[in-house]
Amino acid sequence: MIRPVPWVAPALFLLCLAPAVELAHGLYTNALGPNPLETLTRDTGKWTLRFLLLTLTISPLIRLFQWQFLLRYRRLLGLIAFQYGTIHLTTYLWFDQFFDWAEIWLDILERPFITAGMSAFVMLVPLALTSSRWAQRVMGQAWKRLHRLIYVSAFAGLLHYFWLTRADFLEPAIYAILFALLMLARIRRTTTVSAGES
Amino acid sequence: MLIRTPRASDEKEFAVTPRKLYQQRRQFMKQCAAGAAWATAGWLLPSESSASLIPSNPKRSPYSTTEEWTDKQAATHYNNFYELGYGKTDPSRRAHMLITEPWTVTVEGHCEKPGTYSVEDLIRSEEIEERIYRLRCVEAWSMVIPWLGVSLGSVLKRLQPTSQARYVAFQTIMDPENLPGQRRDVLDWPYVEGLRIDEAMHPLTLLTVGMYGKVLPNQNGAPIRIVVPWKYGFKSIKSIVRIRFVEEQPPTAWNRATPHEYGFYSNVNPTVRHPRWSQRRERRIGEFGKRPTLMFNGYEEEVASLYAGMDLSKYF
Numbered sequence: 067m068i069r070p071v072p073w074v075a076p077a078l079f080l081l082c083l084a085p086a087v088e089l090a091h092g093l094y095t096n097a098l099g100p101n102p103l104e105t106l107t108r109d110t111g112k113w114t115l116r117f118l119l120l121t122l123t124i125s126p127l128i129r130l131f132q133w134q135f136l137l138r139y140r141r142l143l144g145l146i147a148f149q150y151g152t153i154h155l156t157t158y159l160w161f162d163q164f165f166d167w168a169e170i171w172l173d174i175l176e177r178p179f180i181t182a183g184m185s186a187f188v189m190l191v192p193l194a195l196t197s198s199r200w201a202q203r204v205m206g207q208a209w210k211r212l213h214r215l216i217y218v219s220a221f222a223g224l225l226h227y228f229w230l231t232r233a234d235f236l237e238p239a240i241y242a243i244l245f246a247l248l249m250l251a252r253i254r255r256t257t258t259v260s261a262g263e264s
Numbered sequence: 265m266l267i268r269t270p271r272a273s274d275e276k277e278f279a280v281t282p283r284k285l286y287q288q289r290r291q292f293m294k295q296c297a298a299g300a301a302w303a304t305a306g307w308l309l310p311s312e313s314s315a316s317l318i319p320s321n322p323k324r325s326p327y328s329t330t331e332e333w334t335d336k337q338a339a340t341h342y343n344n345f346y347e348l349g350y351g352k353t354d355p356s357r358r359a360h361m362l363i364t365e366p367w368t369v370t371v372e373g374h375c376e377k378p379g380t381y382s383v384e385d386l387i388r389s390e391e392i393e394e395r396i397y398r399l400r401c402v403e404a405w406s407m408v409i410p411w412l413g414v415s416l417g418s419v420l421k422r423l424q425p426t427s428q429a430r431y432v433a434f435q436t437i438m439d440p441e442n443l444p445g446q447r448r449d450v451l452d453w454p455y456v457e458g459l460r461i462d463e464a465m466h467p468l469t470l471l472t473v474g475m476y477g478k479v480l481p482n483q484n485g486a487p488i489r490i491v492v493p494w495k496y497g498f499k500s501i502k503s504i505v506r507i508r509f510v511e512e513q514p515p516t517a518w519n520r521a522t523p524h525e526y527g528f529y530s531n532v533n534p535t536v537r538h539p540r541w542s543q544r545r546e547r548r549i550g551e552f553g554k555r556p557t558l559m560f561n562g563y564e565e566e567v568a569s570l571y572a573g574m575d576l577s578k579y580f
Contacts, residue, residue: 099353100338100549101405164554169542177539230540233450233521234350 117147179229186222355483373509376424412474429509458514532561
């Protein structure tokens with residue numbers, strides 16, 4: 067097994083934060099265009115999906131190339147996805163709705179893309195809360211089952227993106243194809259494993 | 265003394281560049297480059313010939329709002345003009361891809377004066393007035409823009425529509441070779457829009473050739489567009505090449521794409537729910553907070569009578 071390189075995790079962490087830093091800097095220097103709050107919401111939403119997809123890439127890579135060391139970074143990527151999701155949701159609650167809870171509730175009920183996005187986020191919360199090594203140890207098999215929620219969350223996130231798109235479906239389509247491939251890799255493993263067991 | 269017989273291939277004395285000129289060769293190159301750049305710039309930048317239509321002192325209009333204008337940079341760099349790209353900054357970045365010269369507008373259908381017109385045929389400089397209108401996009405943002413144009417109705421009257429002309433259909437330029445957005449089927453190109461004849465004839469409906477005192481930038485729909493201030497922005501069709509007087513309600517681009525979201529009328533209406541954006545409030549570009557959206561975008565007094573007796577939640 068490859069020995070852990072001590073600086074990789076912090077370096078990766080900083081790299082993952084770069085888009086957030088760039089957005090914050092853009093907001094501060096007024097470089098996000100004429101509608102900066104929209105840019106902030108849209109970009110943090112995209113980064114949430116990108117990091118969710120990155121998180122889902124780890125397991126197939128480990129299986130395909132035996133890169134066990136990657137497992138160490140999966141939690142980090144998942145938490146980063148959650149972080150971008152939290153900023154994304156906050157920009158909506160604050161800059162779109164100004165914490166008008168009645169209006170927000172109506173939005174969740176009336177607009178399928180909000181319903182999907184909100185569910186995607188809610189599903190990430192228990193995953194973030196149980197992300198510690200300790201929780202993983204204590205929960206055992208239940209932890210594995212619970213964390214499969216990320217599949218549903220990513221799917222809901224994709225629906226959210228598709229349903230809010232007006233006409234240009236190129237980018238959501240790319241994410242959807244990547245998601246489909248990542249899921250396919252898992253289904254194939256499940257079938258080969260069960261075939262091998264029987 | 266050396267006597268040389270020049271060979272036929274030798275340079276003749278007169279053909280040799282004088283030393284003084286030769287030493288200026290760098291400057292010569294620079295001048296050539298500057299000249300070329302000047303010529304290219306003249307070709308790329310909005311030409312002054314169409315700018316001549318814009319009066320230096322346009323008439324003011326009683327229809328103008330006194331609200332603060334949206335920053336010109338924002339109004340010209342935050343655009344929905346899918347022909348030039350689907351992102352808000354694409355149209356300004358790719359503005360040069362819209363070829364506006366030569367430009368003609370074809371008028372056809374139920375009218376006495378069909379034909380092919382230039383922009384100058386349709387609009388006379390001395391008639392142009394400045395109209396400061398609120399612009400409300402269906403995406404829940406808004407601007408205040410000083411347009412330059414004439415009432416569409418006055419132009420349409422000159423074309424003498426017949427009694428069969430119950431609607432007016434408009435079409436944007438179709439040029440997929442130059443317009444990158446038209447190379448993908450995100451909409452059913454070309455972009456088409458339409459108004460009921462009384463909407464088209466309403467004095468608020470503006471046939472527009474300029475904004476902020478200047479000729480329209482390409483990304484804002486040069487050289488000629490309409491502005492219908494009480495309807496969502498996508499009804500104000502840009503870069504018009506065809507006007508057609510018709511009897512039946514014409515198809516409209518966004519309605520064809522997503523009929524349950526975008527109706528033919530698409531009047532600004534805070535009470536009609538939209539599956540994508542709540543239309544109750546809007547963000548004025550440049551402001552942090554949101555403001556309540558007004559019925560007919562604040563032009564209720566002028567236009568409500570057009571829709572008397574209509575169920576606006578059905579005819580949205």
